[in-house]
Amino acid sequence: MDREVAAVIQQQMTENFGNASSIHSYGRSAKVVLEESRETIARFIGAETSEIFFTSGGTEADNHALIGTALAKRRSTGKDHILVSSIEHHAVLDCTEYLASLGFHVTHIPVGRNGFILPASVEELITEKTSIISVMHANNETGALQPVREISQITKDRNITFHSDTVQTIGKIPVNVGDIGIDLLAISAHKIYGPKGIGAIYIRKGTDLDPLLHGGSQERKNRPGTENVPLIAGFAKAVEIAGRTMEKTAADAAMFRKELLNLINANCPGIICNSNTEQSIPHILSVSLDPTHYNIESETLLMGMDLRGVAVSSGSACTSGSVQSSHVLMAMGYDKHTAQSTVRFSFGKFTTIQEVVTAGNIFCSIVLAFEK
Ligand SMILES: Cc1ncc(COP(=O)(O)O)c(C=O)c1O
Structure with a gap:
């Protein structure tokens, strides 16, 4: 972890320990840091502040994207087909295995010997039942950068949600949600010298997906549970440093x-x-x-x-x-x-x-x- 990040976390833990949902001054002070952190992260990827929701890391963000969309869209549109690349991280692949056990139809997009997905292969596999396509931005084993912009174009006008696991790219290379045309993406702080156990999901405004957790009204009910403000502040610090370095x-x-x-x-x-x-x-x-x-x-x-x-x-x-x-x-x-x-x-x-x-x-x- 970057020492500057560790210093921010320690300071937040010891000096800004209020619960961000409390209305007293300690709570309000934590809430300020929470919202400033959200803004830093949103700005970094060209998102709106209201489109960033904190999670426990990349795995949870991927689960939320896949399971949340599959369930919501099956209910609202009857679509139950999921297209996922065969080289995804287990945070995505195991999720689709779980969804298959719930009756969803999952198709794996093949990859060439060179480790790249072809947009044409994605297009060929789309059916009228396809609700979500998930293709990672860069593969964590080979580093191969996938043609996510082209794939996102294919999903447009088809009412297909496009999710990309950007855990390996955010903070490493420029990522802009508008340029790529992503609906959902996953970020993890520990890949960029931030703390482990914190990350975020970007949810484009208007995207139809269920929450995974049910409880309080934190994160506008998309991810209830008391926010871990020290780790979130550390995550934002890591993003800010990544922007410079x-x-x-x-x-x-x-x-x-x-x-x-x-x-x-x-x-x-x-x-x-x-x-x-x-x-x-x-x-x-x-x-x-x-x-x-x-x-x-x-x-x-x-x-x-x-x-x-x-x-x-x-x-x-x-x-x-x-x-x-x-x-x-x-x-x-x-x-x-x-x-x-x-x-x-x-x-x-x-x-x-x-x-x-x-x-x-x-x-x-x-x-x-x-x-x-
Ligand atoms: C591509 C990719 N997706 C998801 C994850 C999981 O992220 P986290 O460790 O924050 O749960 C990782 C972690 O190695 C990863 O490389």
């Missing part, structure tokens, strides 16, 4: 990615780059090891790198003791072995070029020891 952070990340990829390619044969460096967010580099060349799976590589002080992610997840291949890489047509020999590097604003070179050298020394 993201251009430089993105340029640095692009340079780090290029250097790292060059270093790896110069030292290790048989490396497959899964991140398109032209059309992606710059802070992610995903590489796979050709399984005909190396005899090492990403879990072993990850542990080896961790022991040497480098934190990276794999393209797989350990579920109930067995390694599951990444659904993103599998959707892109990778075989199981290649998908399970994948490592994702991410660069942040505190990363230095020396750290990138060190990480690259450690990566190469480990994988070369497992060359066939």
